[in-house]
Structures are given as structure tokens and as C-alpha cells.
Amino acid sequence: MSRTDVEQERLRDYLTGSRLDHSLFDPEFLVSAGVEGLEEVRRQVRKDFGGLRSIEPDSHVGLDGAGKLDDTSGRYRVHTPRALLEARVAVDEQGRITELLLEPVLDDRPRPVAQRLRDLLVPLATLLIPFLLLLTAVDSLLAGSRAGLLPALLSVPAVLVISWFGTPWNWVSQHIRLPIAAAALVLEGIGLARLPGLPDGQLGWTQTGFALLTVLTAVAIVRGLRESPGDRAPLLIANPLPGSRVLIGQGGGRTVNHHAGHPVQRYALDLICLNRFGARARGLAPRRLEAYQAYGATVAAPCDGTVLAVLDGHADQPVLASPFEPGPMLRQHIYGNHLLLRTDAAEDVVLVLAHLRAGSLRVAAGERVVVGQPLAEVGNSGNTTEPHLHLHAAARTGGALVPVPVRFTGHPARQPWRGRRLDR
Numbered sequence: 001m002s003r004t005d006v007e008q009e010r011l012r013d014y015l016t017g018s019r020l021d022h023s024l025f026d027p028e029f030l031v032s033a034g035v036e037g038l039e040e041v042r043r044q045v046r047k048d049f050g051g052l053r054s055i056e057p058d059s060h061v062g063l064d065g066a067g068k069l070d071d072t073s074g075r076y077r078v079h080t081p082r083a084l085l086e087a088r089v090a091v092d093e094q095g096r097i098t099e100l101l102l103e104p105v106l107d108d109r110p111r112p113v114a115q116r117l118r119d120l121l122v123p124l125a126t127l128l129i130p131f132l133l134l135l136t137a138v139d140s141l142l143a144g145s146r147a148g149l150l151p152a153l154l155s156v157p158a159v160l161v162i163s164w165f166g167t168p169w170n171w172v173s174q175h176i177r178l179p180i181a182a183a184a185l186v187l188e189g190i191g192l193a194r195l196p197g198l199p200d201g202q203l204g205w206t207q208t209g210f211a212l213l214t215v216l217t218a219v220a221i222v223r224g225l226r227e228s229p230g231d232r233a234p235l236l237i238a239n240p241l242p243g244s245r246v247l248i249g250q251g252g253g254r255t256v257n258h259h260a261g262h263p264v265q266r267y268a269l270d271l272i273c274l275n276r277f278g279a280r281a282r283g284l285a286p287r288r289l290e291a292y293q294a295y296g297a298t299v300a301a302p303c304d305g306t307v308l309a310v311l312d313g314h315a316d317q318p319v320l321a322s323p324f325e326p327g328p329m330l331r332q333h334i335y336g337n338h339l340l341l342r343t344d345a346a347e348d349v350v351l352v353l354a355h356l357r358a359g360s361l362r363v364a365a366g367e368r369v370v371v372g373q374p375l376a377e378v379g380n381s382g383n384t385t386e387p388h389l390h391l392h393a394a395a396r397t398g399g400a401l402v403p404v405p406v407r408f409t410g411h412p413a414r415q416p417w418r419g420r421r422l423d424r
Contacts, residue, residue, distance in 0.1 A: 037334030050081035140191030145201020224255030252417025336382020
């Protein structure tokens with residue numbers, strides 16, 4: 001079997017296997033790439049791209065000095081139902097993967113207007129939730145009977161909960177969340193005051209169904225706010241982005257934190273920064289990294305400890321302004337540029353600070369750091385869609401990694417969840 005056949009076979013086994021087979025990889029590569037990152041790429045190929053169709057050598061690259069195709073170049077084209085992927089694979093003498101790069105083939109042509117509108121569909125739809133809240137509240141003023149008013153009175157607090165935690169307020173301004181909520185509650189109060197003087201009327205199926213749906217959704221969100229209980233006490237740390245207006249973008253339980261389903265990252269947080277207008281960027285979904293308030297923000301040591309490992313050198317990923325765009329795959333370590341910090345408070349606990357800016361890391365492995373000491377800058381490297389700081393803590397217990405929740409010195413008794421500020 002030629003090297004090309006072995007490389008294609010290993011790539012196919014990796015992408016199509018029922019589970020991640022560690023024996024396919026050189027142990028050092030498995031550690032450097034990260035099991036989580038390799039699993040995430042498999043999930044993305046299956047879920048986002050529809051699975052594997054075929055693999056073929058890439059005839060457009062890998063030419064030797066004579067201009068002939070070099071079949072040892074390890075470059076392949078991976079065909080899926082929804083996208084074409086480029087892959088580079090290298091194997092050792094035992095046939096184990098020692099290098100693996102995988103990324104979508106991007107089209108450099110200007111995006112059509114229809115695609116640009118589709119890119120904004122999800123953020124625009126979620127930003128409409130507050131207006132739905134106000135319309136529901138206004139409905140309580142217009143209802144002419146108790147049967148018409150009661151569903152609206154039930155829907156207002158339910159839609160308020162949904163919009164409070166589900167609307168990306170920071171796309172426009174985090175500052176408008178409270179005034180809109182207050183306006184809705186005022187209208188709710190006016191509706192309650194009208195209730196005794198209205199005739200009974202007859203319940204309508206549409207209003208009743210909407211009220212029931214919103215109430216059930218709100219109850220599910222509230223039930224999923226809190227972190228699931230863990231085996232370790234929370235680690236108390238300082239704000240790692242001092243001097244910035246810091247908002248928790250992901251954090252808390254399963255309904256407000258997309259990390260909650262990952263065993264080791266169950267308590268992970270994604271932190272973003274806001275400008276003075278309460279927005280995370282200049283523009284709704286800008287492509288420029290510099291437009292994001294978090295980009296280049298100083299990352300400081302959140303606790304005293306020792307730097308265990310540092311990874312630097314990964315370039316920033318392009319911003320993904322839409323969930324319809326193919327995300328970063330195995331071009332980089334899942335954490336991108338990052339550092340691991342062993343905490344003095346609990347020596348078996350390691351804190352991960354990830355998605356840092358290339359060339360900004362100011363410490364090396366083995367160095368002692370103190371709380372507040374500048375370590376790096378926020379970037380957009382690794383598995384990320386826009387500039388932010390990812391952090392999570394884990395402890396090694398009996399050979400296994402156990403997630404550790406974190407709390408912040410400014411509010412040690414308060415659980416961090418989406419939408420809460422760290423700087424006040």
C-alpha cells in the first residue's frame with residue numbers, strides 16, 4: 001500500500017469512524033491537537049457539511065521541482081454534500097497521523113446580496129424578540145375582555161425572560177435591555193389595573209397557544225440557568241480583563257452556555273468587552289478584528305500561580321459573522337494561542353486562558369505570576385468566531401480531568417452566567 005493510500009485511509013477512518021480512534025494518531029500529535037479539537041472537527045464534518053462523500057489527491061497542489069504531481073505531498077480534497085474541504089495529512093512509518101490540517105475551500109468572490117442578507121438573518125431575528133415583548137405588552141392595553149387580556153399578561157413576563165437571556169443585546173447596546181424591560185413591566189401593570197373592569201369574553205386559541213409556548217420556553221430557560229453541580233468547590237479568581245467593560249457572553253447552565261455539554265468545559269466562560277455605548281463592536285457584524293472592543297484587550301493573571309505551558313504563533317482567524325458560514329476547523333489548536341496556569345489556591349487545578357493574540361504572550365512556561373500581572377492580549381486564534389477570552393478550570397483526579405467552577409472576587413457568591421458584567 002502506497003503512502004497516499006495510507007494517508008487517505010487514515011483520513012477516512014478519522015472522519016467516518018463511530019468514535020475517535022486514538023490509535024490513528026501519533027501520541028505527541030494527539031496531545032498537541034487536543035482530543036476535543038479532533039472530536040469537534042468530526043462533529044462539524046457530519047453535522048454542518050453532511051458527512052464524507054469521497055477523498056481524492058489534490059491535483060492543484062503538491063507539484064515537485066519538475067512540475068509533476070508529488071504523491072507524497074499529503075494534500076487531498078475532501079468532498080462533502082455541502083462543501084469542499086482541503087486536507088493535508090502526514091503519517092509516520094507505523095501509519096500513524098503526525099500532521100492533519102483540514103479547512104473549507106473559501107470562495108474569494110464578493111458574496112451575493114442574498115447571502116449577505118442570510119448572514120444577518122439569525123442576529124436580526126433574535127434582535128426582534130424585544131419588539132415582540134413590547135408588542136405583547138401593548139396588546140394588554142388594547143384587549144377588550146379579560147379572556148383577551150389574560151394571555152397577554154402571561155406572555156409579557158415569559159417573553160421578558162426569553163429576551164433577557166436570549167437576545168444578543170450587545171450587538172446593538174447592552175444598555176437598552178433594562179429600559180425595554182422596564183417599559184414592558186409598566187405596560188403589564190397598566191393591563192393588570194384594567195383587568196377588573198373588563199367583561200369576561202372568550203379565550204382565543206392563537207393567543208392562548210402563544211402564551212403557553214412562551215411560558216414553557218421561559219420556564220425551560222430559567223431551569224437551565226444554573227450550573228449543574230460538580231465535585232469540586234468553585235475556584236475564586238479575579239477579573240482577567242481589568243480596565244475593560246467585561247460581559248459574560250457564554251456562561252452558566254445549559255440554556256445560556258454552549259460549553260455546558262462538554263465534560264471538561266462544563267463551567268467554561270466566554271468573556272467579551274463592551275464599548276461606552278454598550279456594544280461589543282463598531283457595527284452589527286463587522287469583519288474587521290479591530291472593530292471588536294475585546295480585540296487587543298490586556299489579559300491579566302486572575303490568580304497567583306505558575307505557568308505550565310504556553311502556545312503562541314497561531315494567526316488570528318477571520319471573523320465569522322453568520323452561523324451559515326463554515327467555521328474554523330483543524331488549522332489550529334482548538335484553543336489557539338493559549339496558556340495553562342497552575343493555581344496556588346489549589347495546586348491540582350489548571351486554568352486555561354485561550355484565543356490569545358499571536359505574539360502578545362509575555363510569559364513562558366515555568367514562570368511565576370501574581371494576580372493582575374499582564375499575560376497577553378485577547379485575539380481570535382483557535383476555534384472561535386469573533387474576538388473573546390475563553391477560560392475554564394479543571395483538576396486532574398485519578399488520571400481524569402474534572403471540571404471546576406469559577407467565581408470572581410468582586411461577587412464571590414454570584415454564579416457567572418450569560419449577560420452578567422464582571423467589572424461591576
